[in-house]
Amino acid sequence: MVRVAISSDNHLDVNRVNIEQTLAAQAQYLKTTEINYYLHIGDLFNDFVQIQAYMNKLQNKLGQTTRVYYLAGNHDMMNHASFHQLETLPDAHYLHDRFIDLPGTNWRVIGNNGWYDYSFSQFNNDPARIARWKKVYWLDSATEQPMTDRQRMALVLKQTDQQLKRAQADGKQVLYVTHFAPHHELLAKRPALVNTPRRQTVFQMVQSMLGSDRLGELLESYPNVSYVAYGHLHNVHRALQRGHVTYLHQAVGVRNRRVNEWRAPDFITQWQNTLRVLNL
Numbered sequence: 001m002v003r004v005a006i007s008s009d010n011h012l013d014v015n016r017v018n019i020e021q022t023l024a025a026q027a028q029y030l031k032t033t034e035i036n037y038y039l040h041i042g043d044l045f046n047d048f049v050q051i052q053a054y055m056n057k058l059q060n061k062l063g064q065t066t067r068v069y070y071l072a073g074n075h076d077m078m079n080h081a082s083f084h085q086l087e088t089l090p091d092a093h094y095l096h097d098r099f100i101d102l103p104g105t106n107w108r109v110i111g112n113n114g115w116y117d118y119s120f121s122q123f124n125n126d127p128a129r130i131a132r133w134k135k136v137y138w139l140d141s142a143t144e145q146p147m148t149d150r151q152r153m154a155l156v157l158k159q160t161d162q163q164l165k166r167a168q169a170d171g172k173q174v175l176y177v178t179h180f181a182p183h184h185e186l187l188a189k190r191p192a193l194v195n196t197p198r199r200q201t202v203f204q205m206v207q208s209m210l211g212s213d214r215l216g217e218l219l220e221s222y223p224n225v226s227y228v229a230y231g232h233l234h235n236v237h238r239a240l241q242r243g244h245v246t247y248l249h250q251a252v253g254v255r256n257r258r259v260n261e262w263r264a265p266d267f268i269t270q271w272q273n274t275l276r277v278l279n280l
Contacts, residue, residue: 002102004109005035006177006276008231009043009251011075012054016256017267023054025268027061035066035277037102039095042073042113042179042231043251048081055093069095072113073179073231074140083144086113097159101172107280108172110163114180114215114230117153120187121208133205140209153212160215164222175227175280176219181211182230186240186247220245229276234261250276 012022030038038058044051051070059068070093072086086096095111102109118124127150134149135141145152160176167174181187187210194203210232219225220243229248237249252271253261264270 002036002105002107002280003034004037004039004102004175004278004280005030005033006039006041006229006248006250006278007252007271007274008041008179008229008249009073009234009253010040010271011043011045011252011254013045013047013050014075014254014256015252015267019054022267023057023061026271027058029268029272030062030066033277037067037069037100037109038062039109039111039177039229040068040070041111041177041229042071043075044070044073046075047079048072048076048085049079051076052089052091052094056091059093067100069093069100069109069111071095071111071177071179074143077140077143081143083146095177097163099163099167102280105280106171106173107175108167108170109175109177110160110167111177112156112160112163114178114182114211115149115152115156116180116209117150117212117214118208119213120181120184120210121204123204123208130205130208134209137205138209149209153214156212157214157218160218164218164225168222168224172224174222174225175229175278176225177229178215180215180230180232182213182219182228183211183216183240183242183247184213185242186211186230186237186249187233188235188237216242216245216247227278236263248276250274 099110234253240247255262262270
């Protein structure tokens with residue numbers, strides 16, 4: 001048996017935590033709970049260089065007891081992250097479009113940062129309108145992207161399909177990890193305050209950039225995919241079973257003057273409480 005722990009959306013800079021204390025506390029907890037693999041699947045910092053440095057420091061503290069891997073979320077992509085780097089970074093801990101086989105088991109973990117294609121929005125048939133709104137209001141509009149959002153999502157699907165075909169040929173059972181939501185059923189219900197035409201438009205625009213139904217359809221088409229872990233949505237989302245696939249969400253979320261998504265009094269407790277542990 002291999003113990004895999006998954007977390008997302010720690011937002012260490014937004015949450016203004018003490019980095020050294022957090023490193024020490026996370027390392028100690030992962031050791032104490034005998035975690036073999038720790039996966040952070042996006043939105044650790046608003047800077048790609050910082051997430052690389054943090055995860056390497058965490059690995060150094062853990063030694064060989066726990067192996068550390070990470071994906072980039074849209075926040076991580078905001079600074080010091082070219083599109084080429086995000087696709088090809090030569091960091092042994094980076095899991096985008098790569099896989100790890102868990103020793104002594106038949107399990108393979110496949111990672112992909114993911115993206116979105118507007119399929120969660122009622123404006124799906126007007127991508128130009130969504131793209132214009134995104135350019136003005138959405139934070140990841142500043143990231144380098146030599147293609148449209150739908151083209152980028154098509155790349156994610158191509159990469160994922162290739163990885164799943166390989167896993168199937170190798171006879172592997174799959175845990176797939178990504179940052180963005182892979183099915184619209186995973187989204188929260190529309191809030192009651194979305195009660196005017198303007199708020200409805202904003203709500204639909206935000207929905208468009210949360211993920212893609214096409215990814216969920218692809219994952220569910222492979223019978224060897226058992227678990228899919230995702231982040232990005234924050235707050236609490238219960239596990240969803242669709243056929244043979246169980247979808248899991250484990251975001252820490254943010255706490256600041258405007259928003260408090262935590263259900264614990266401090267960051268480490270919130271992280272521990274939201275940590276997803278699988279015995280594979």
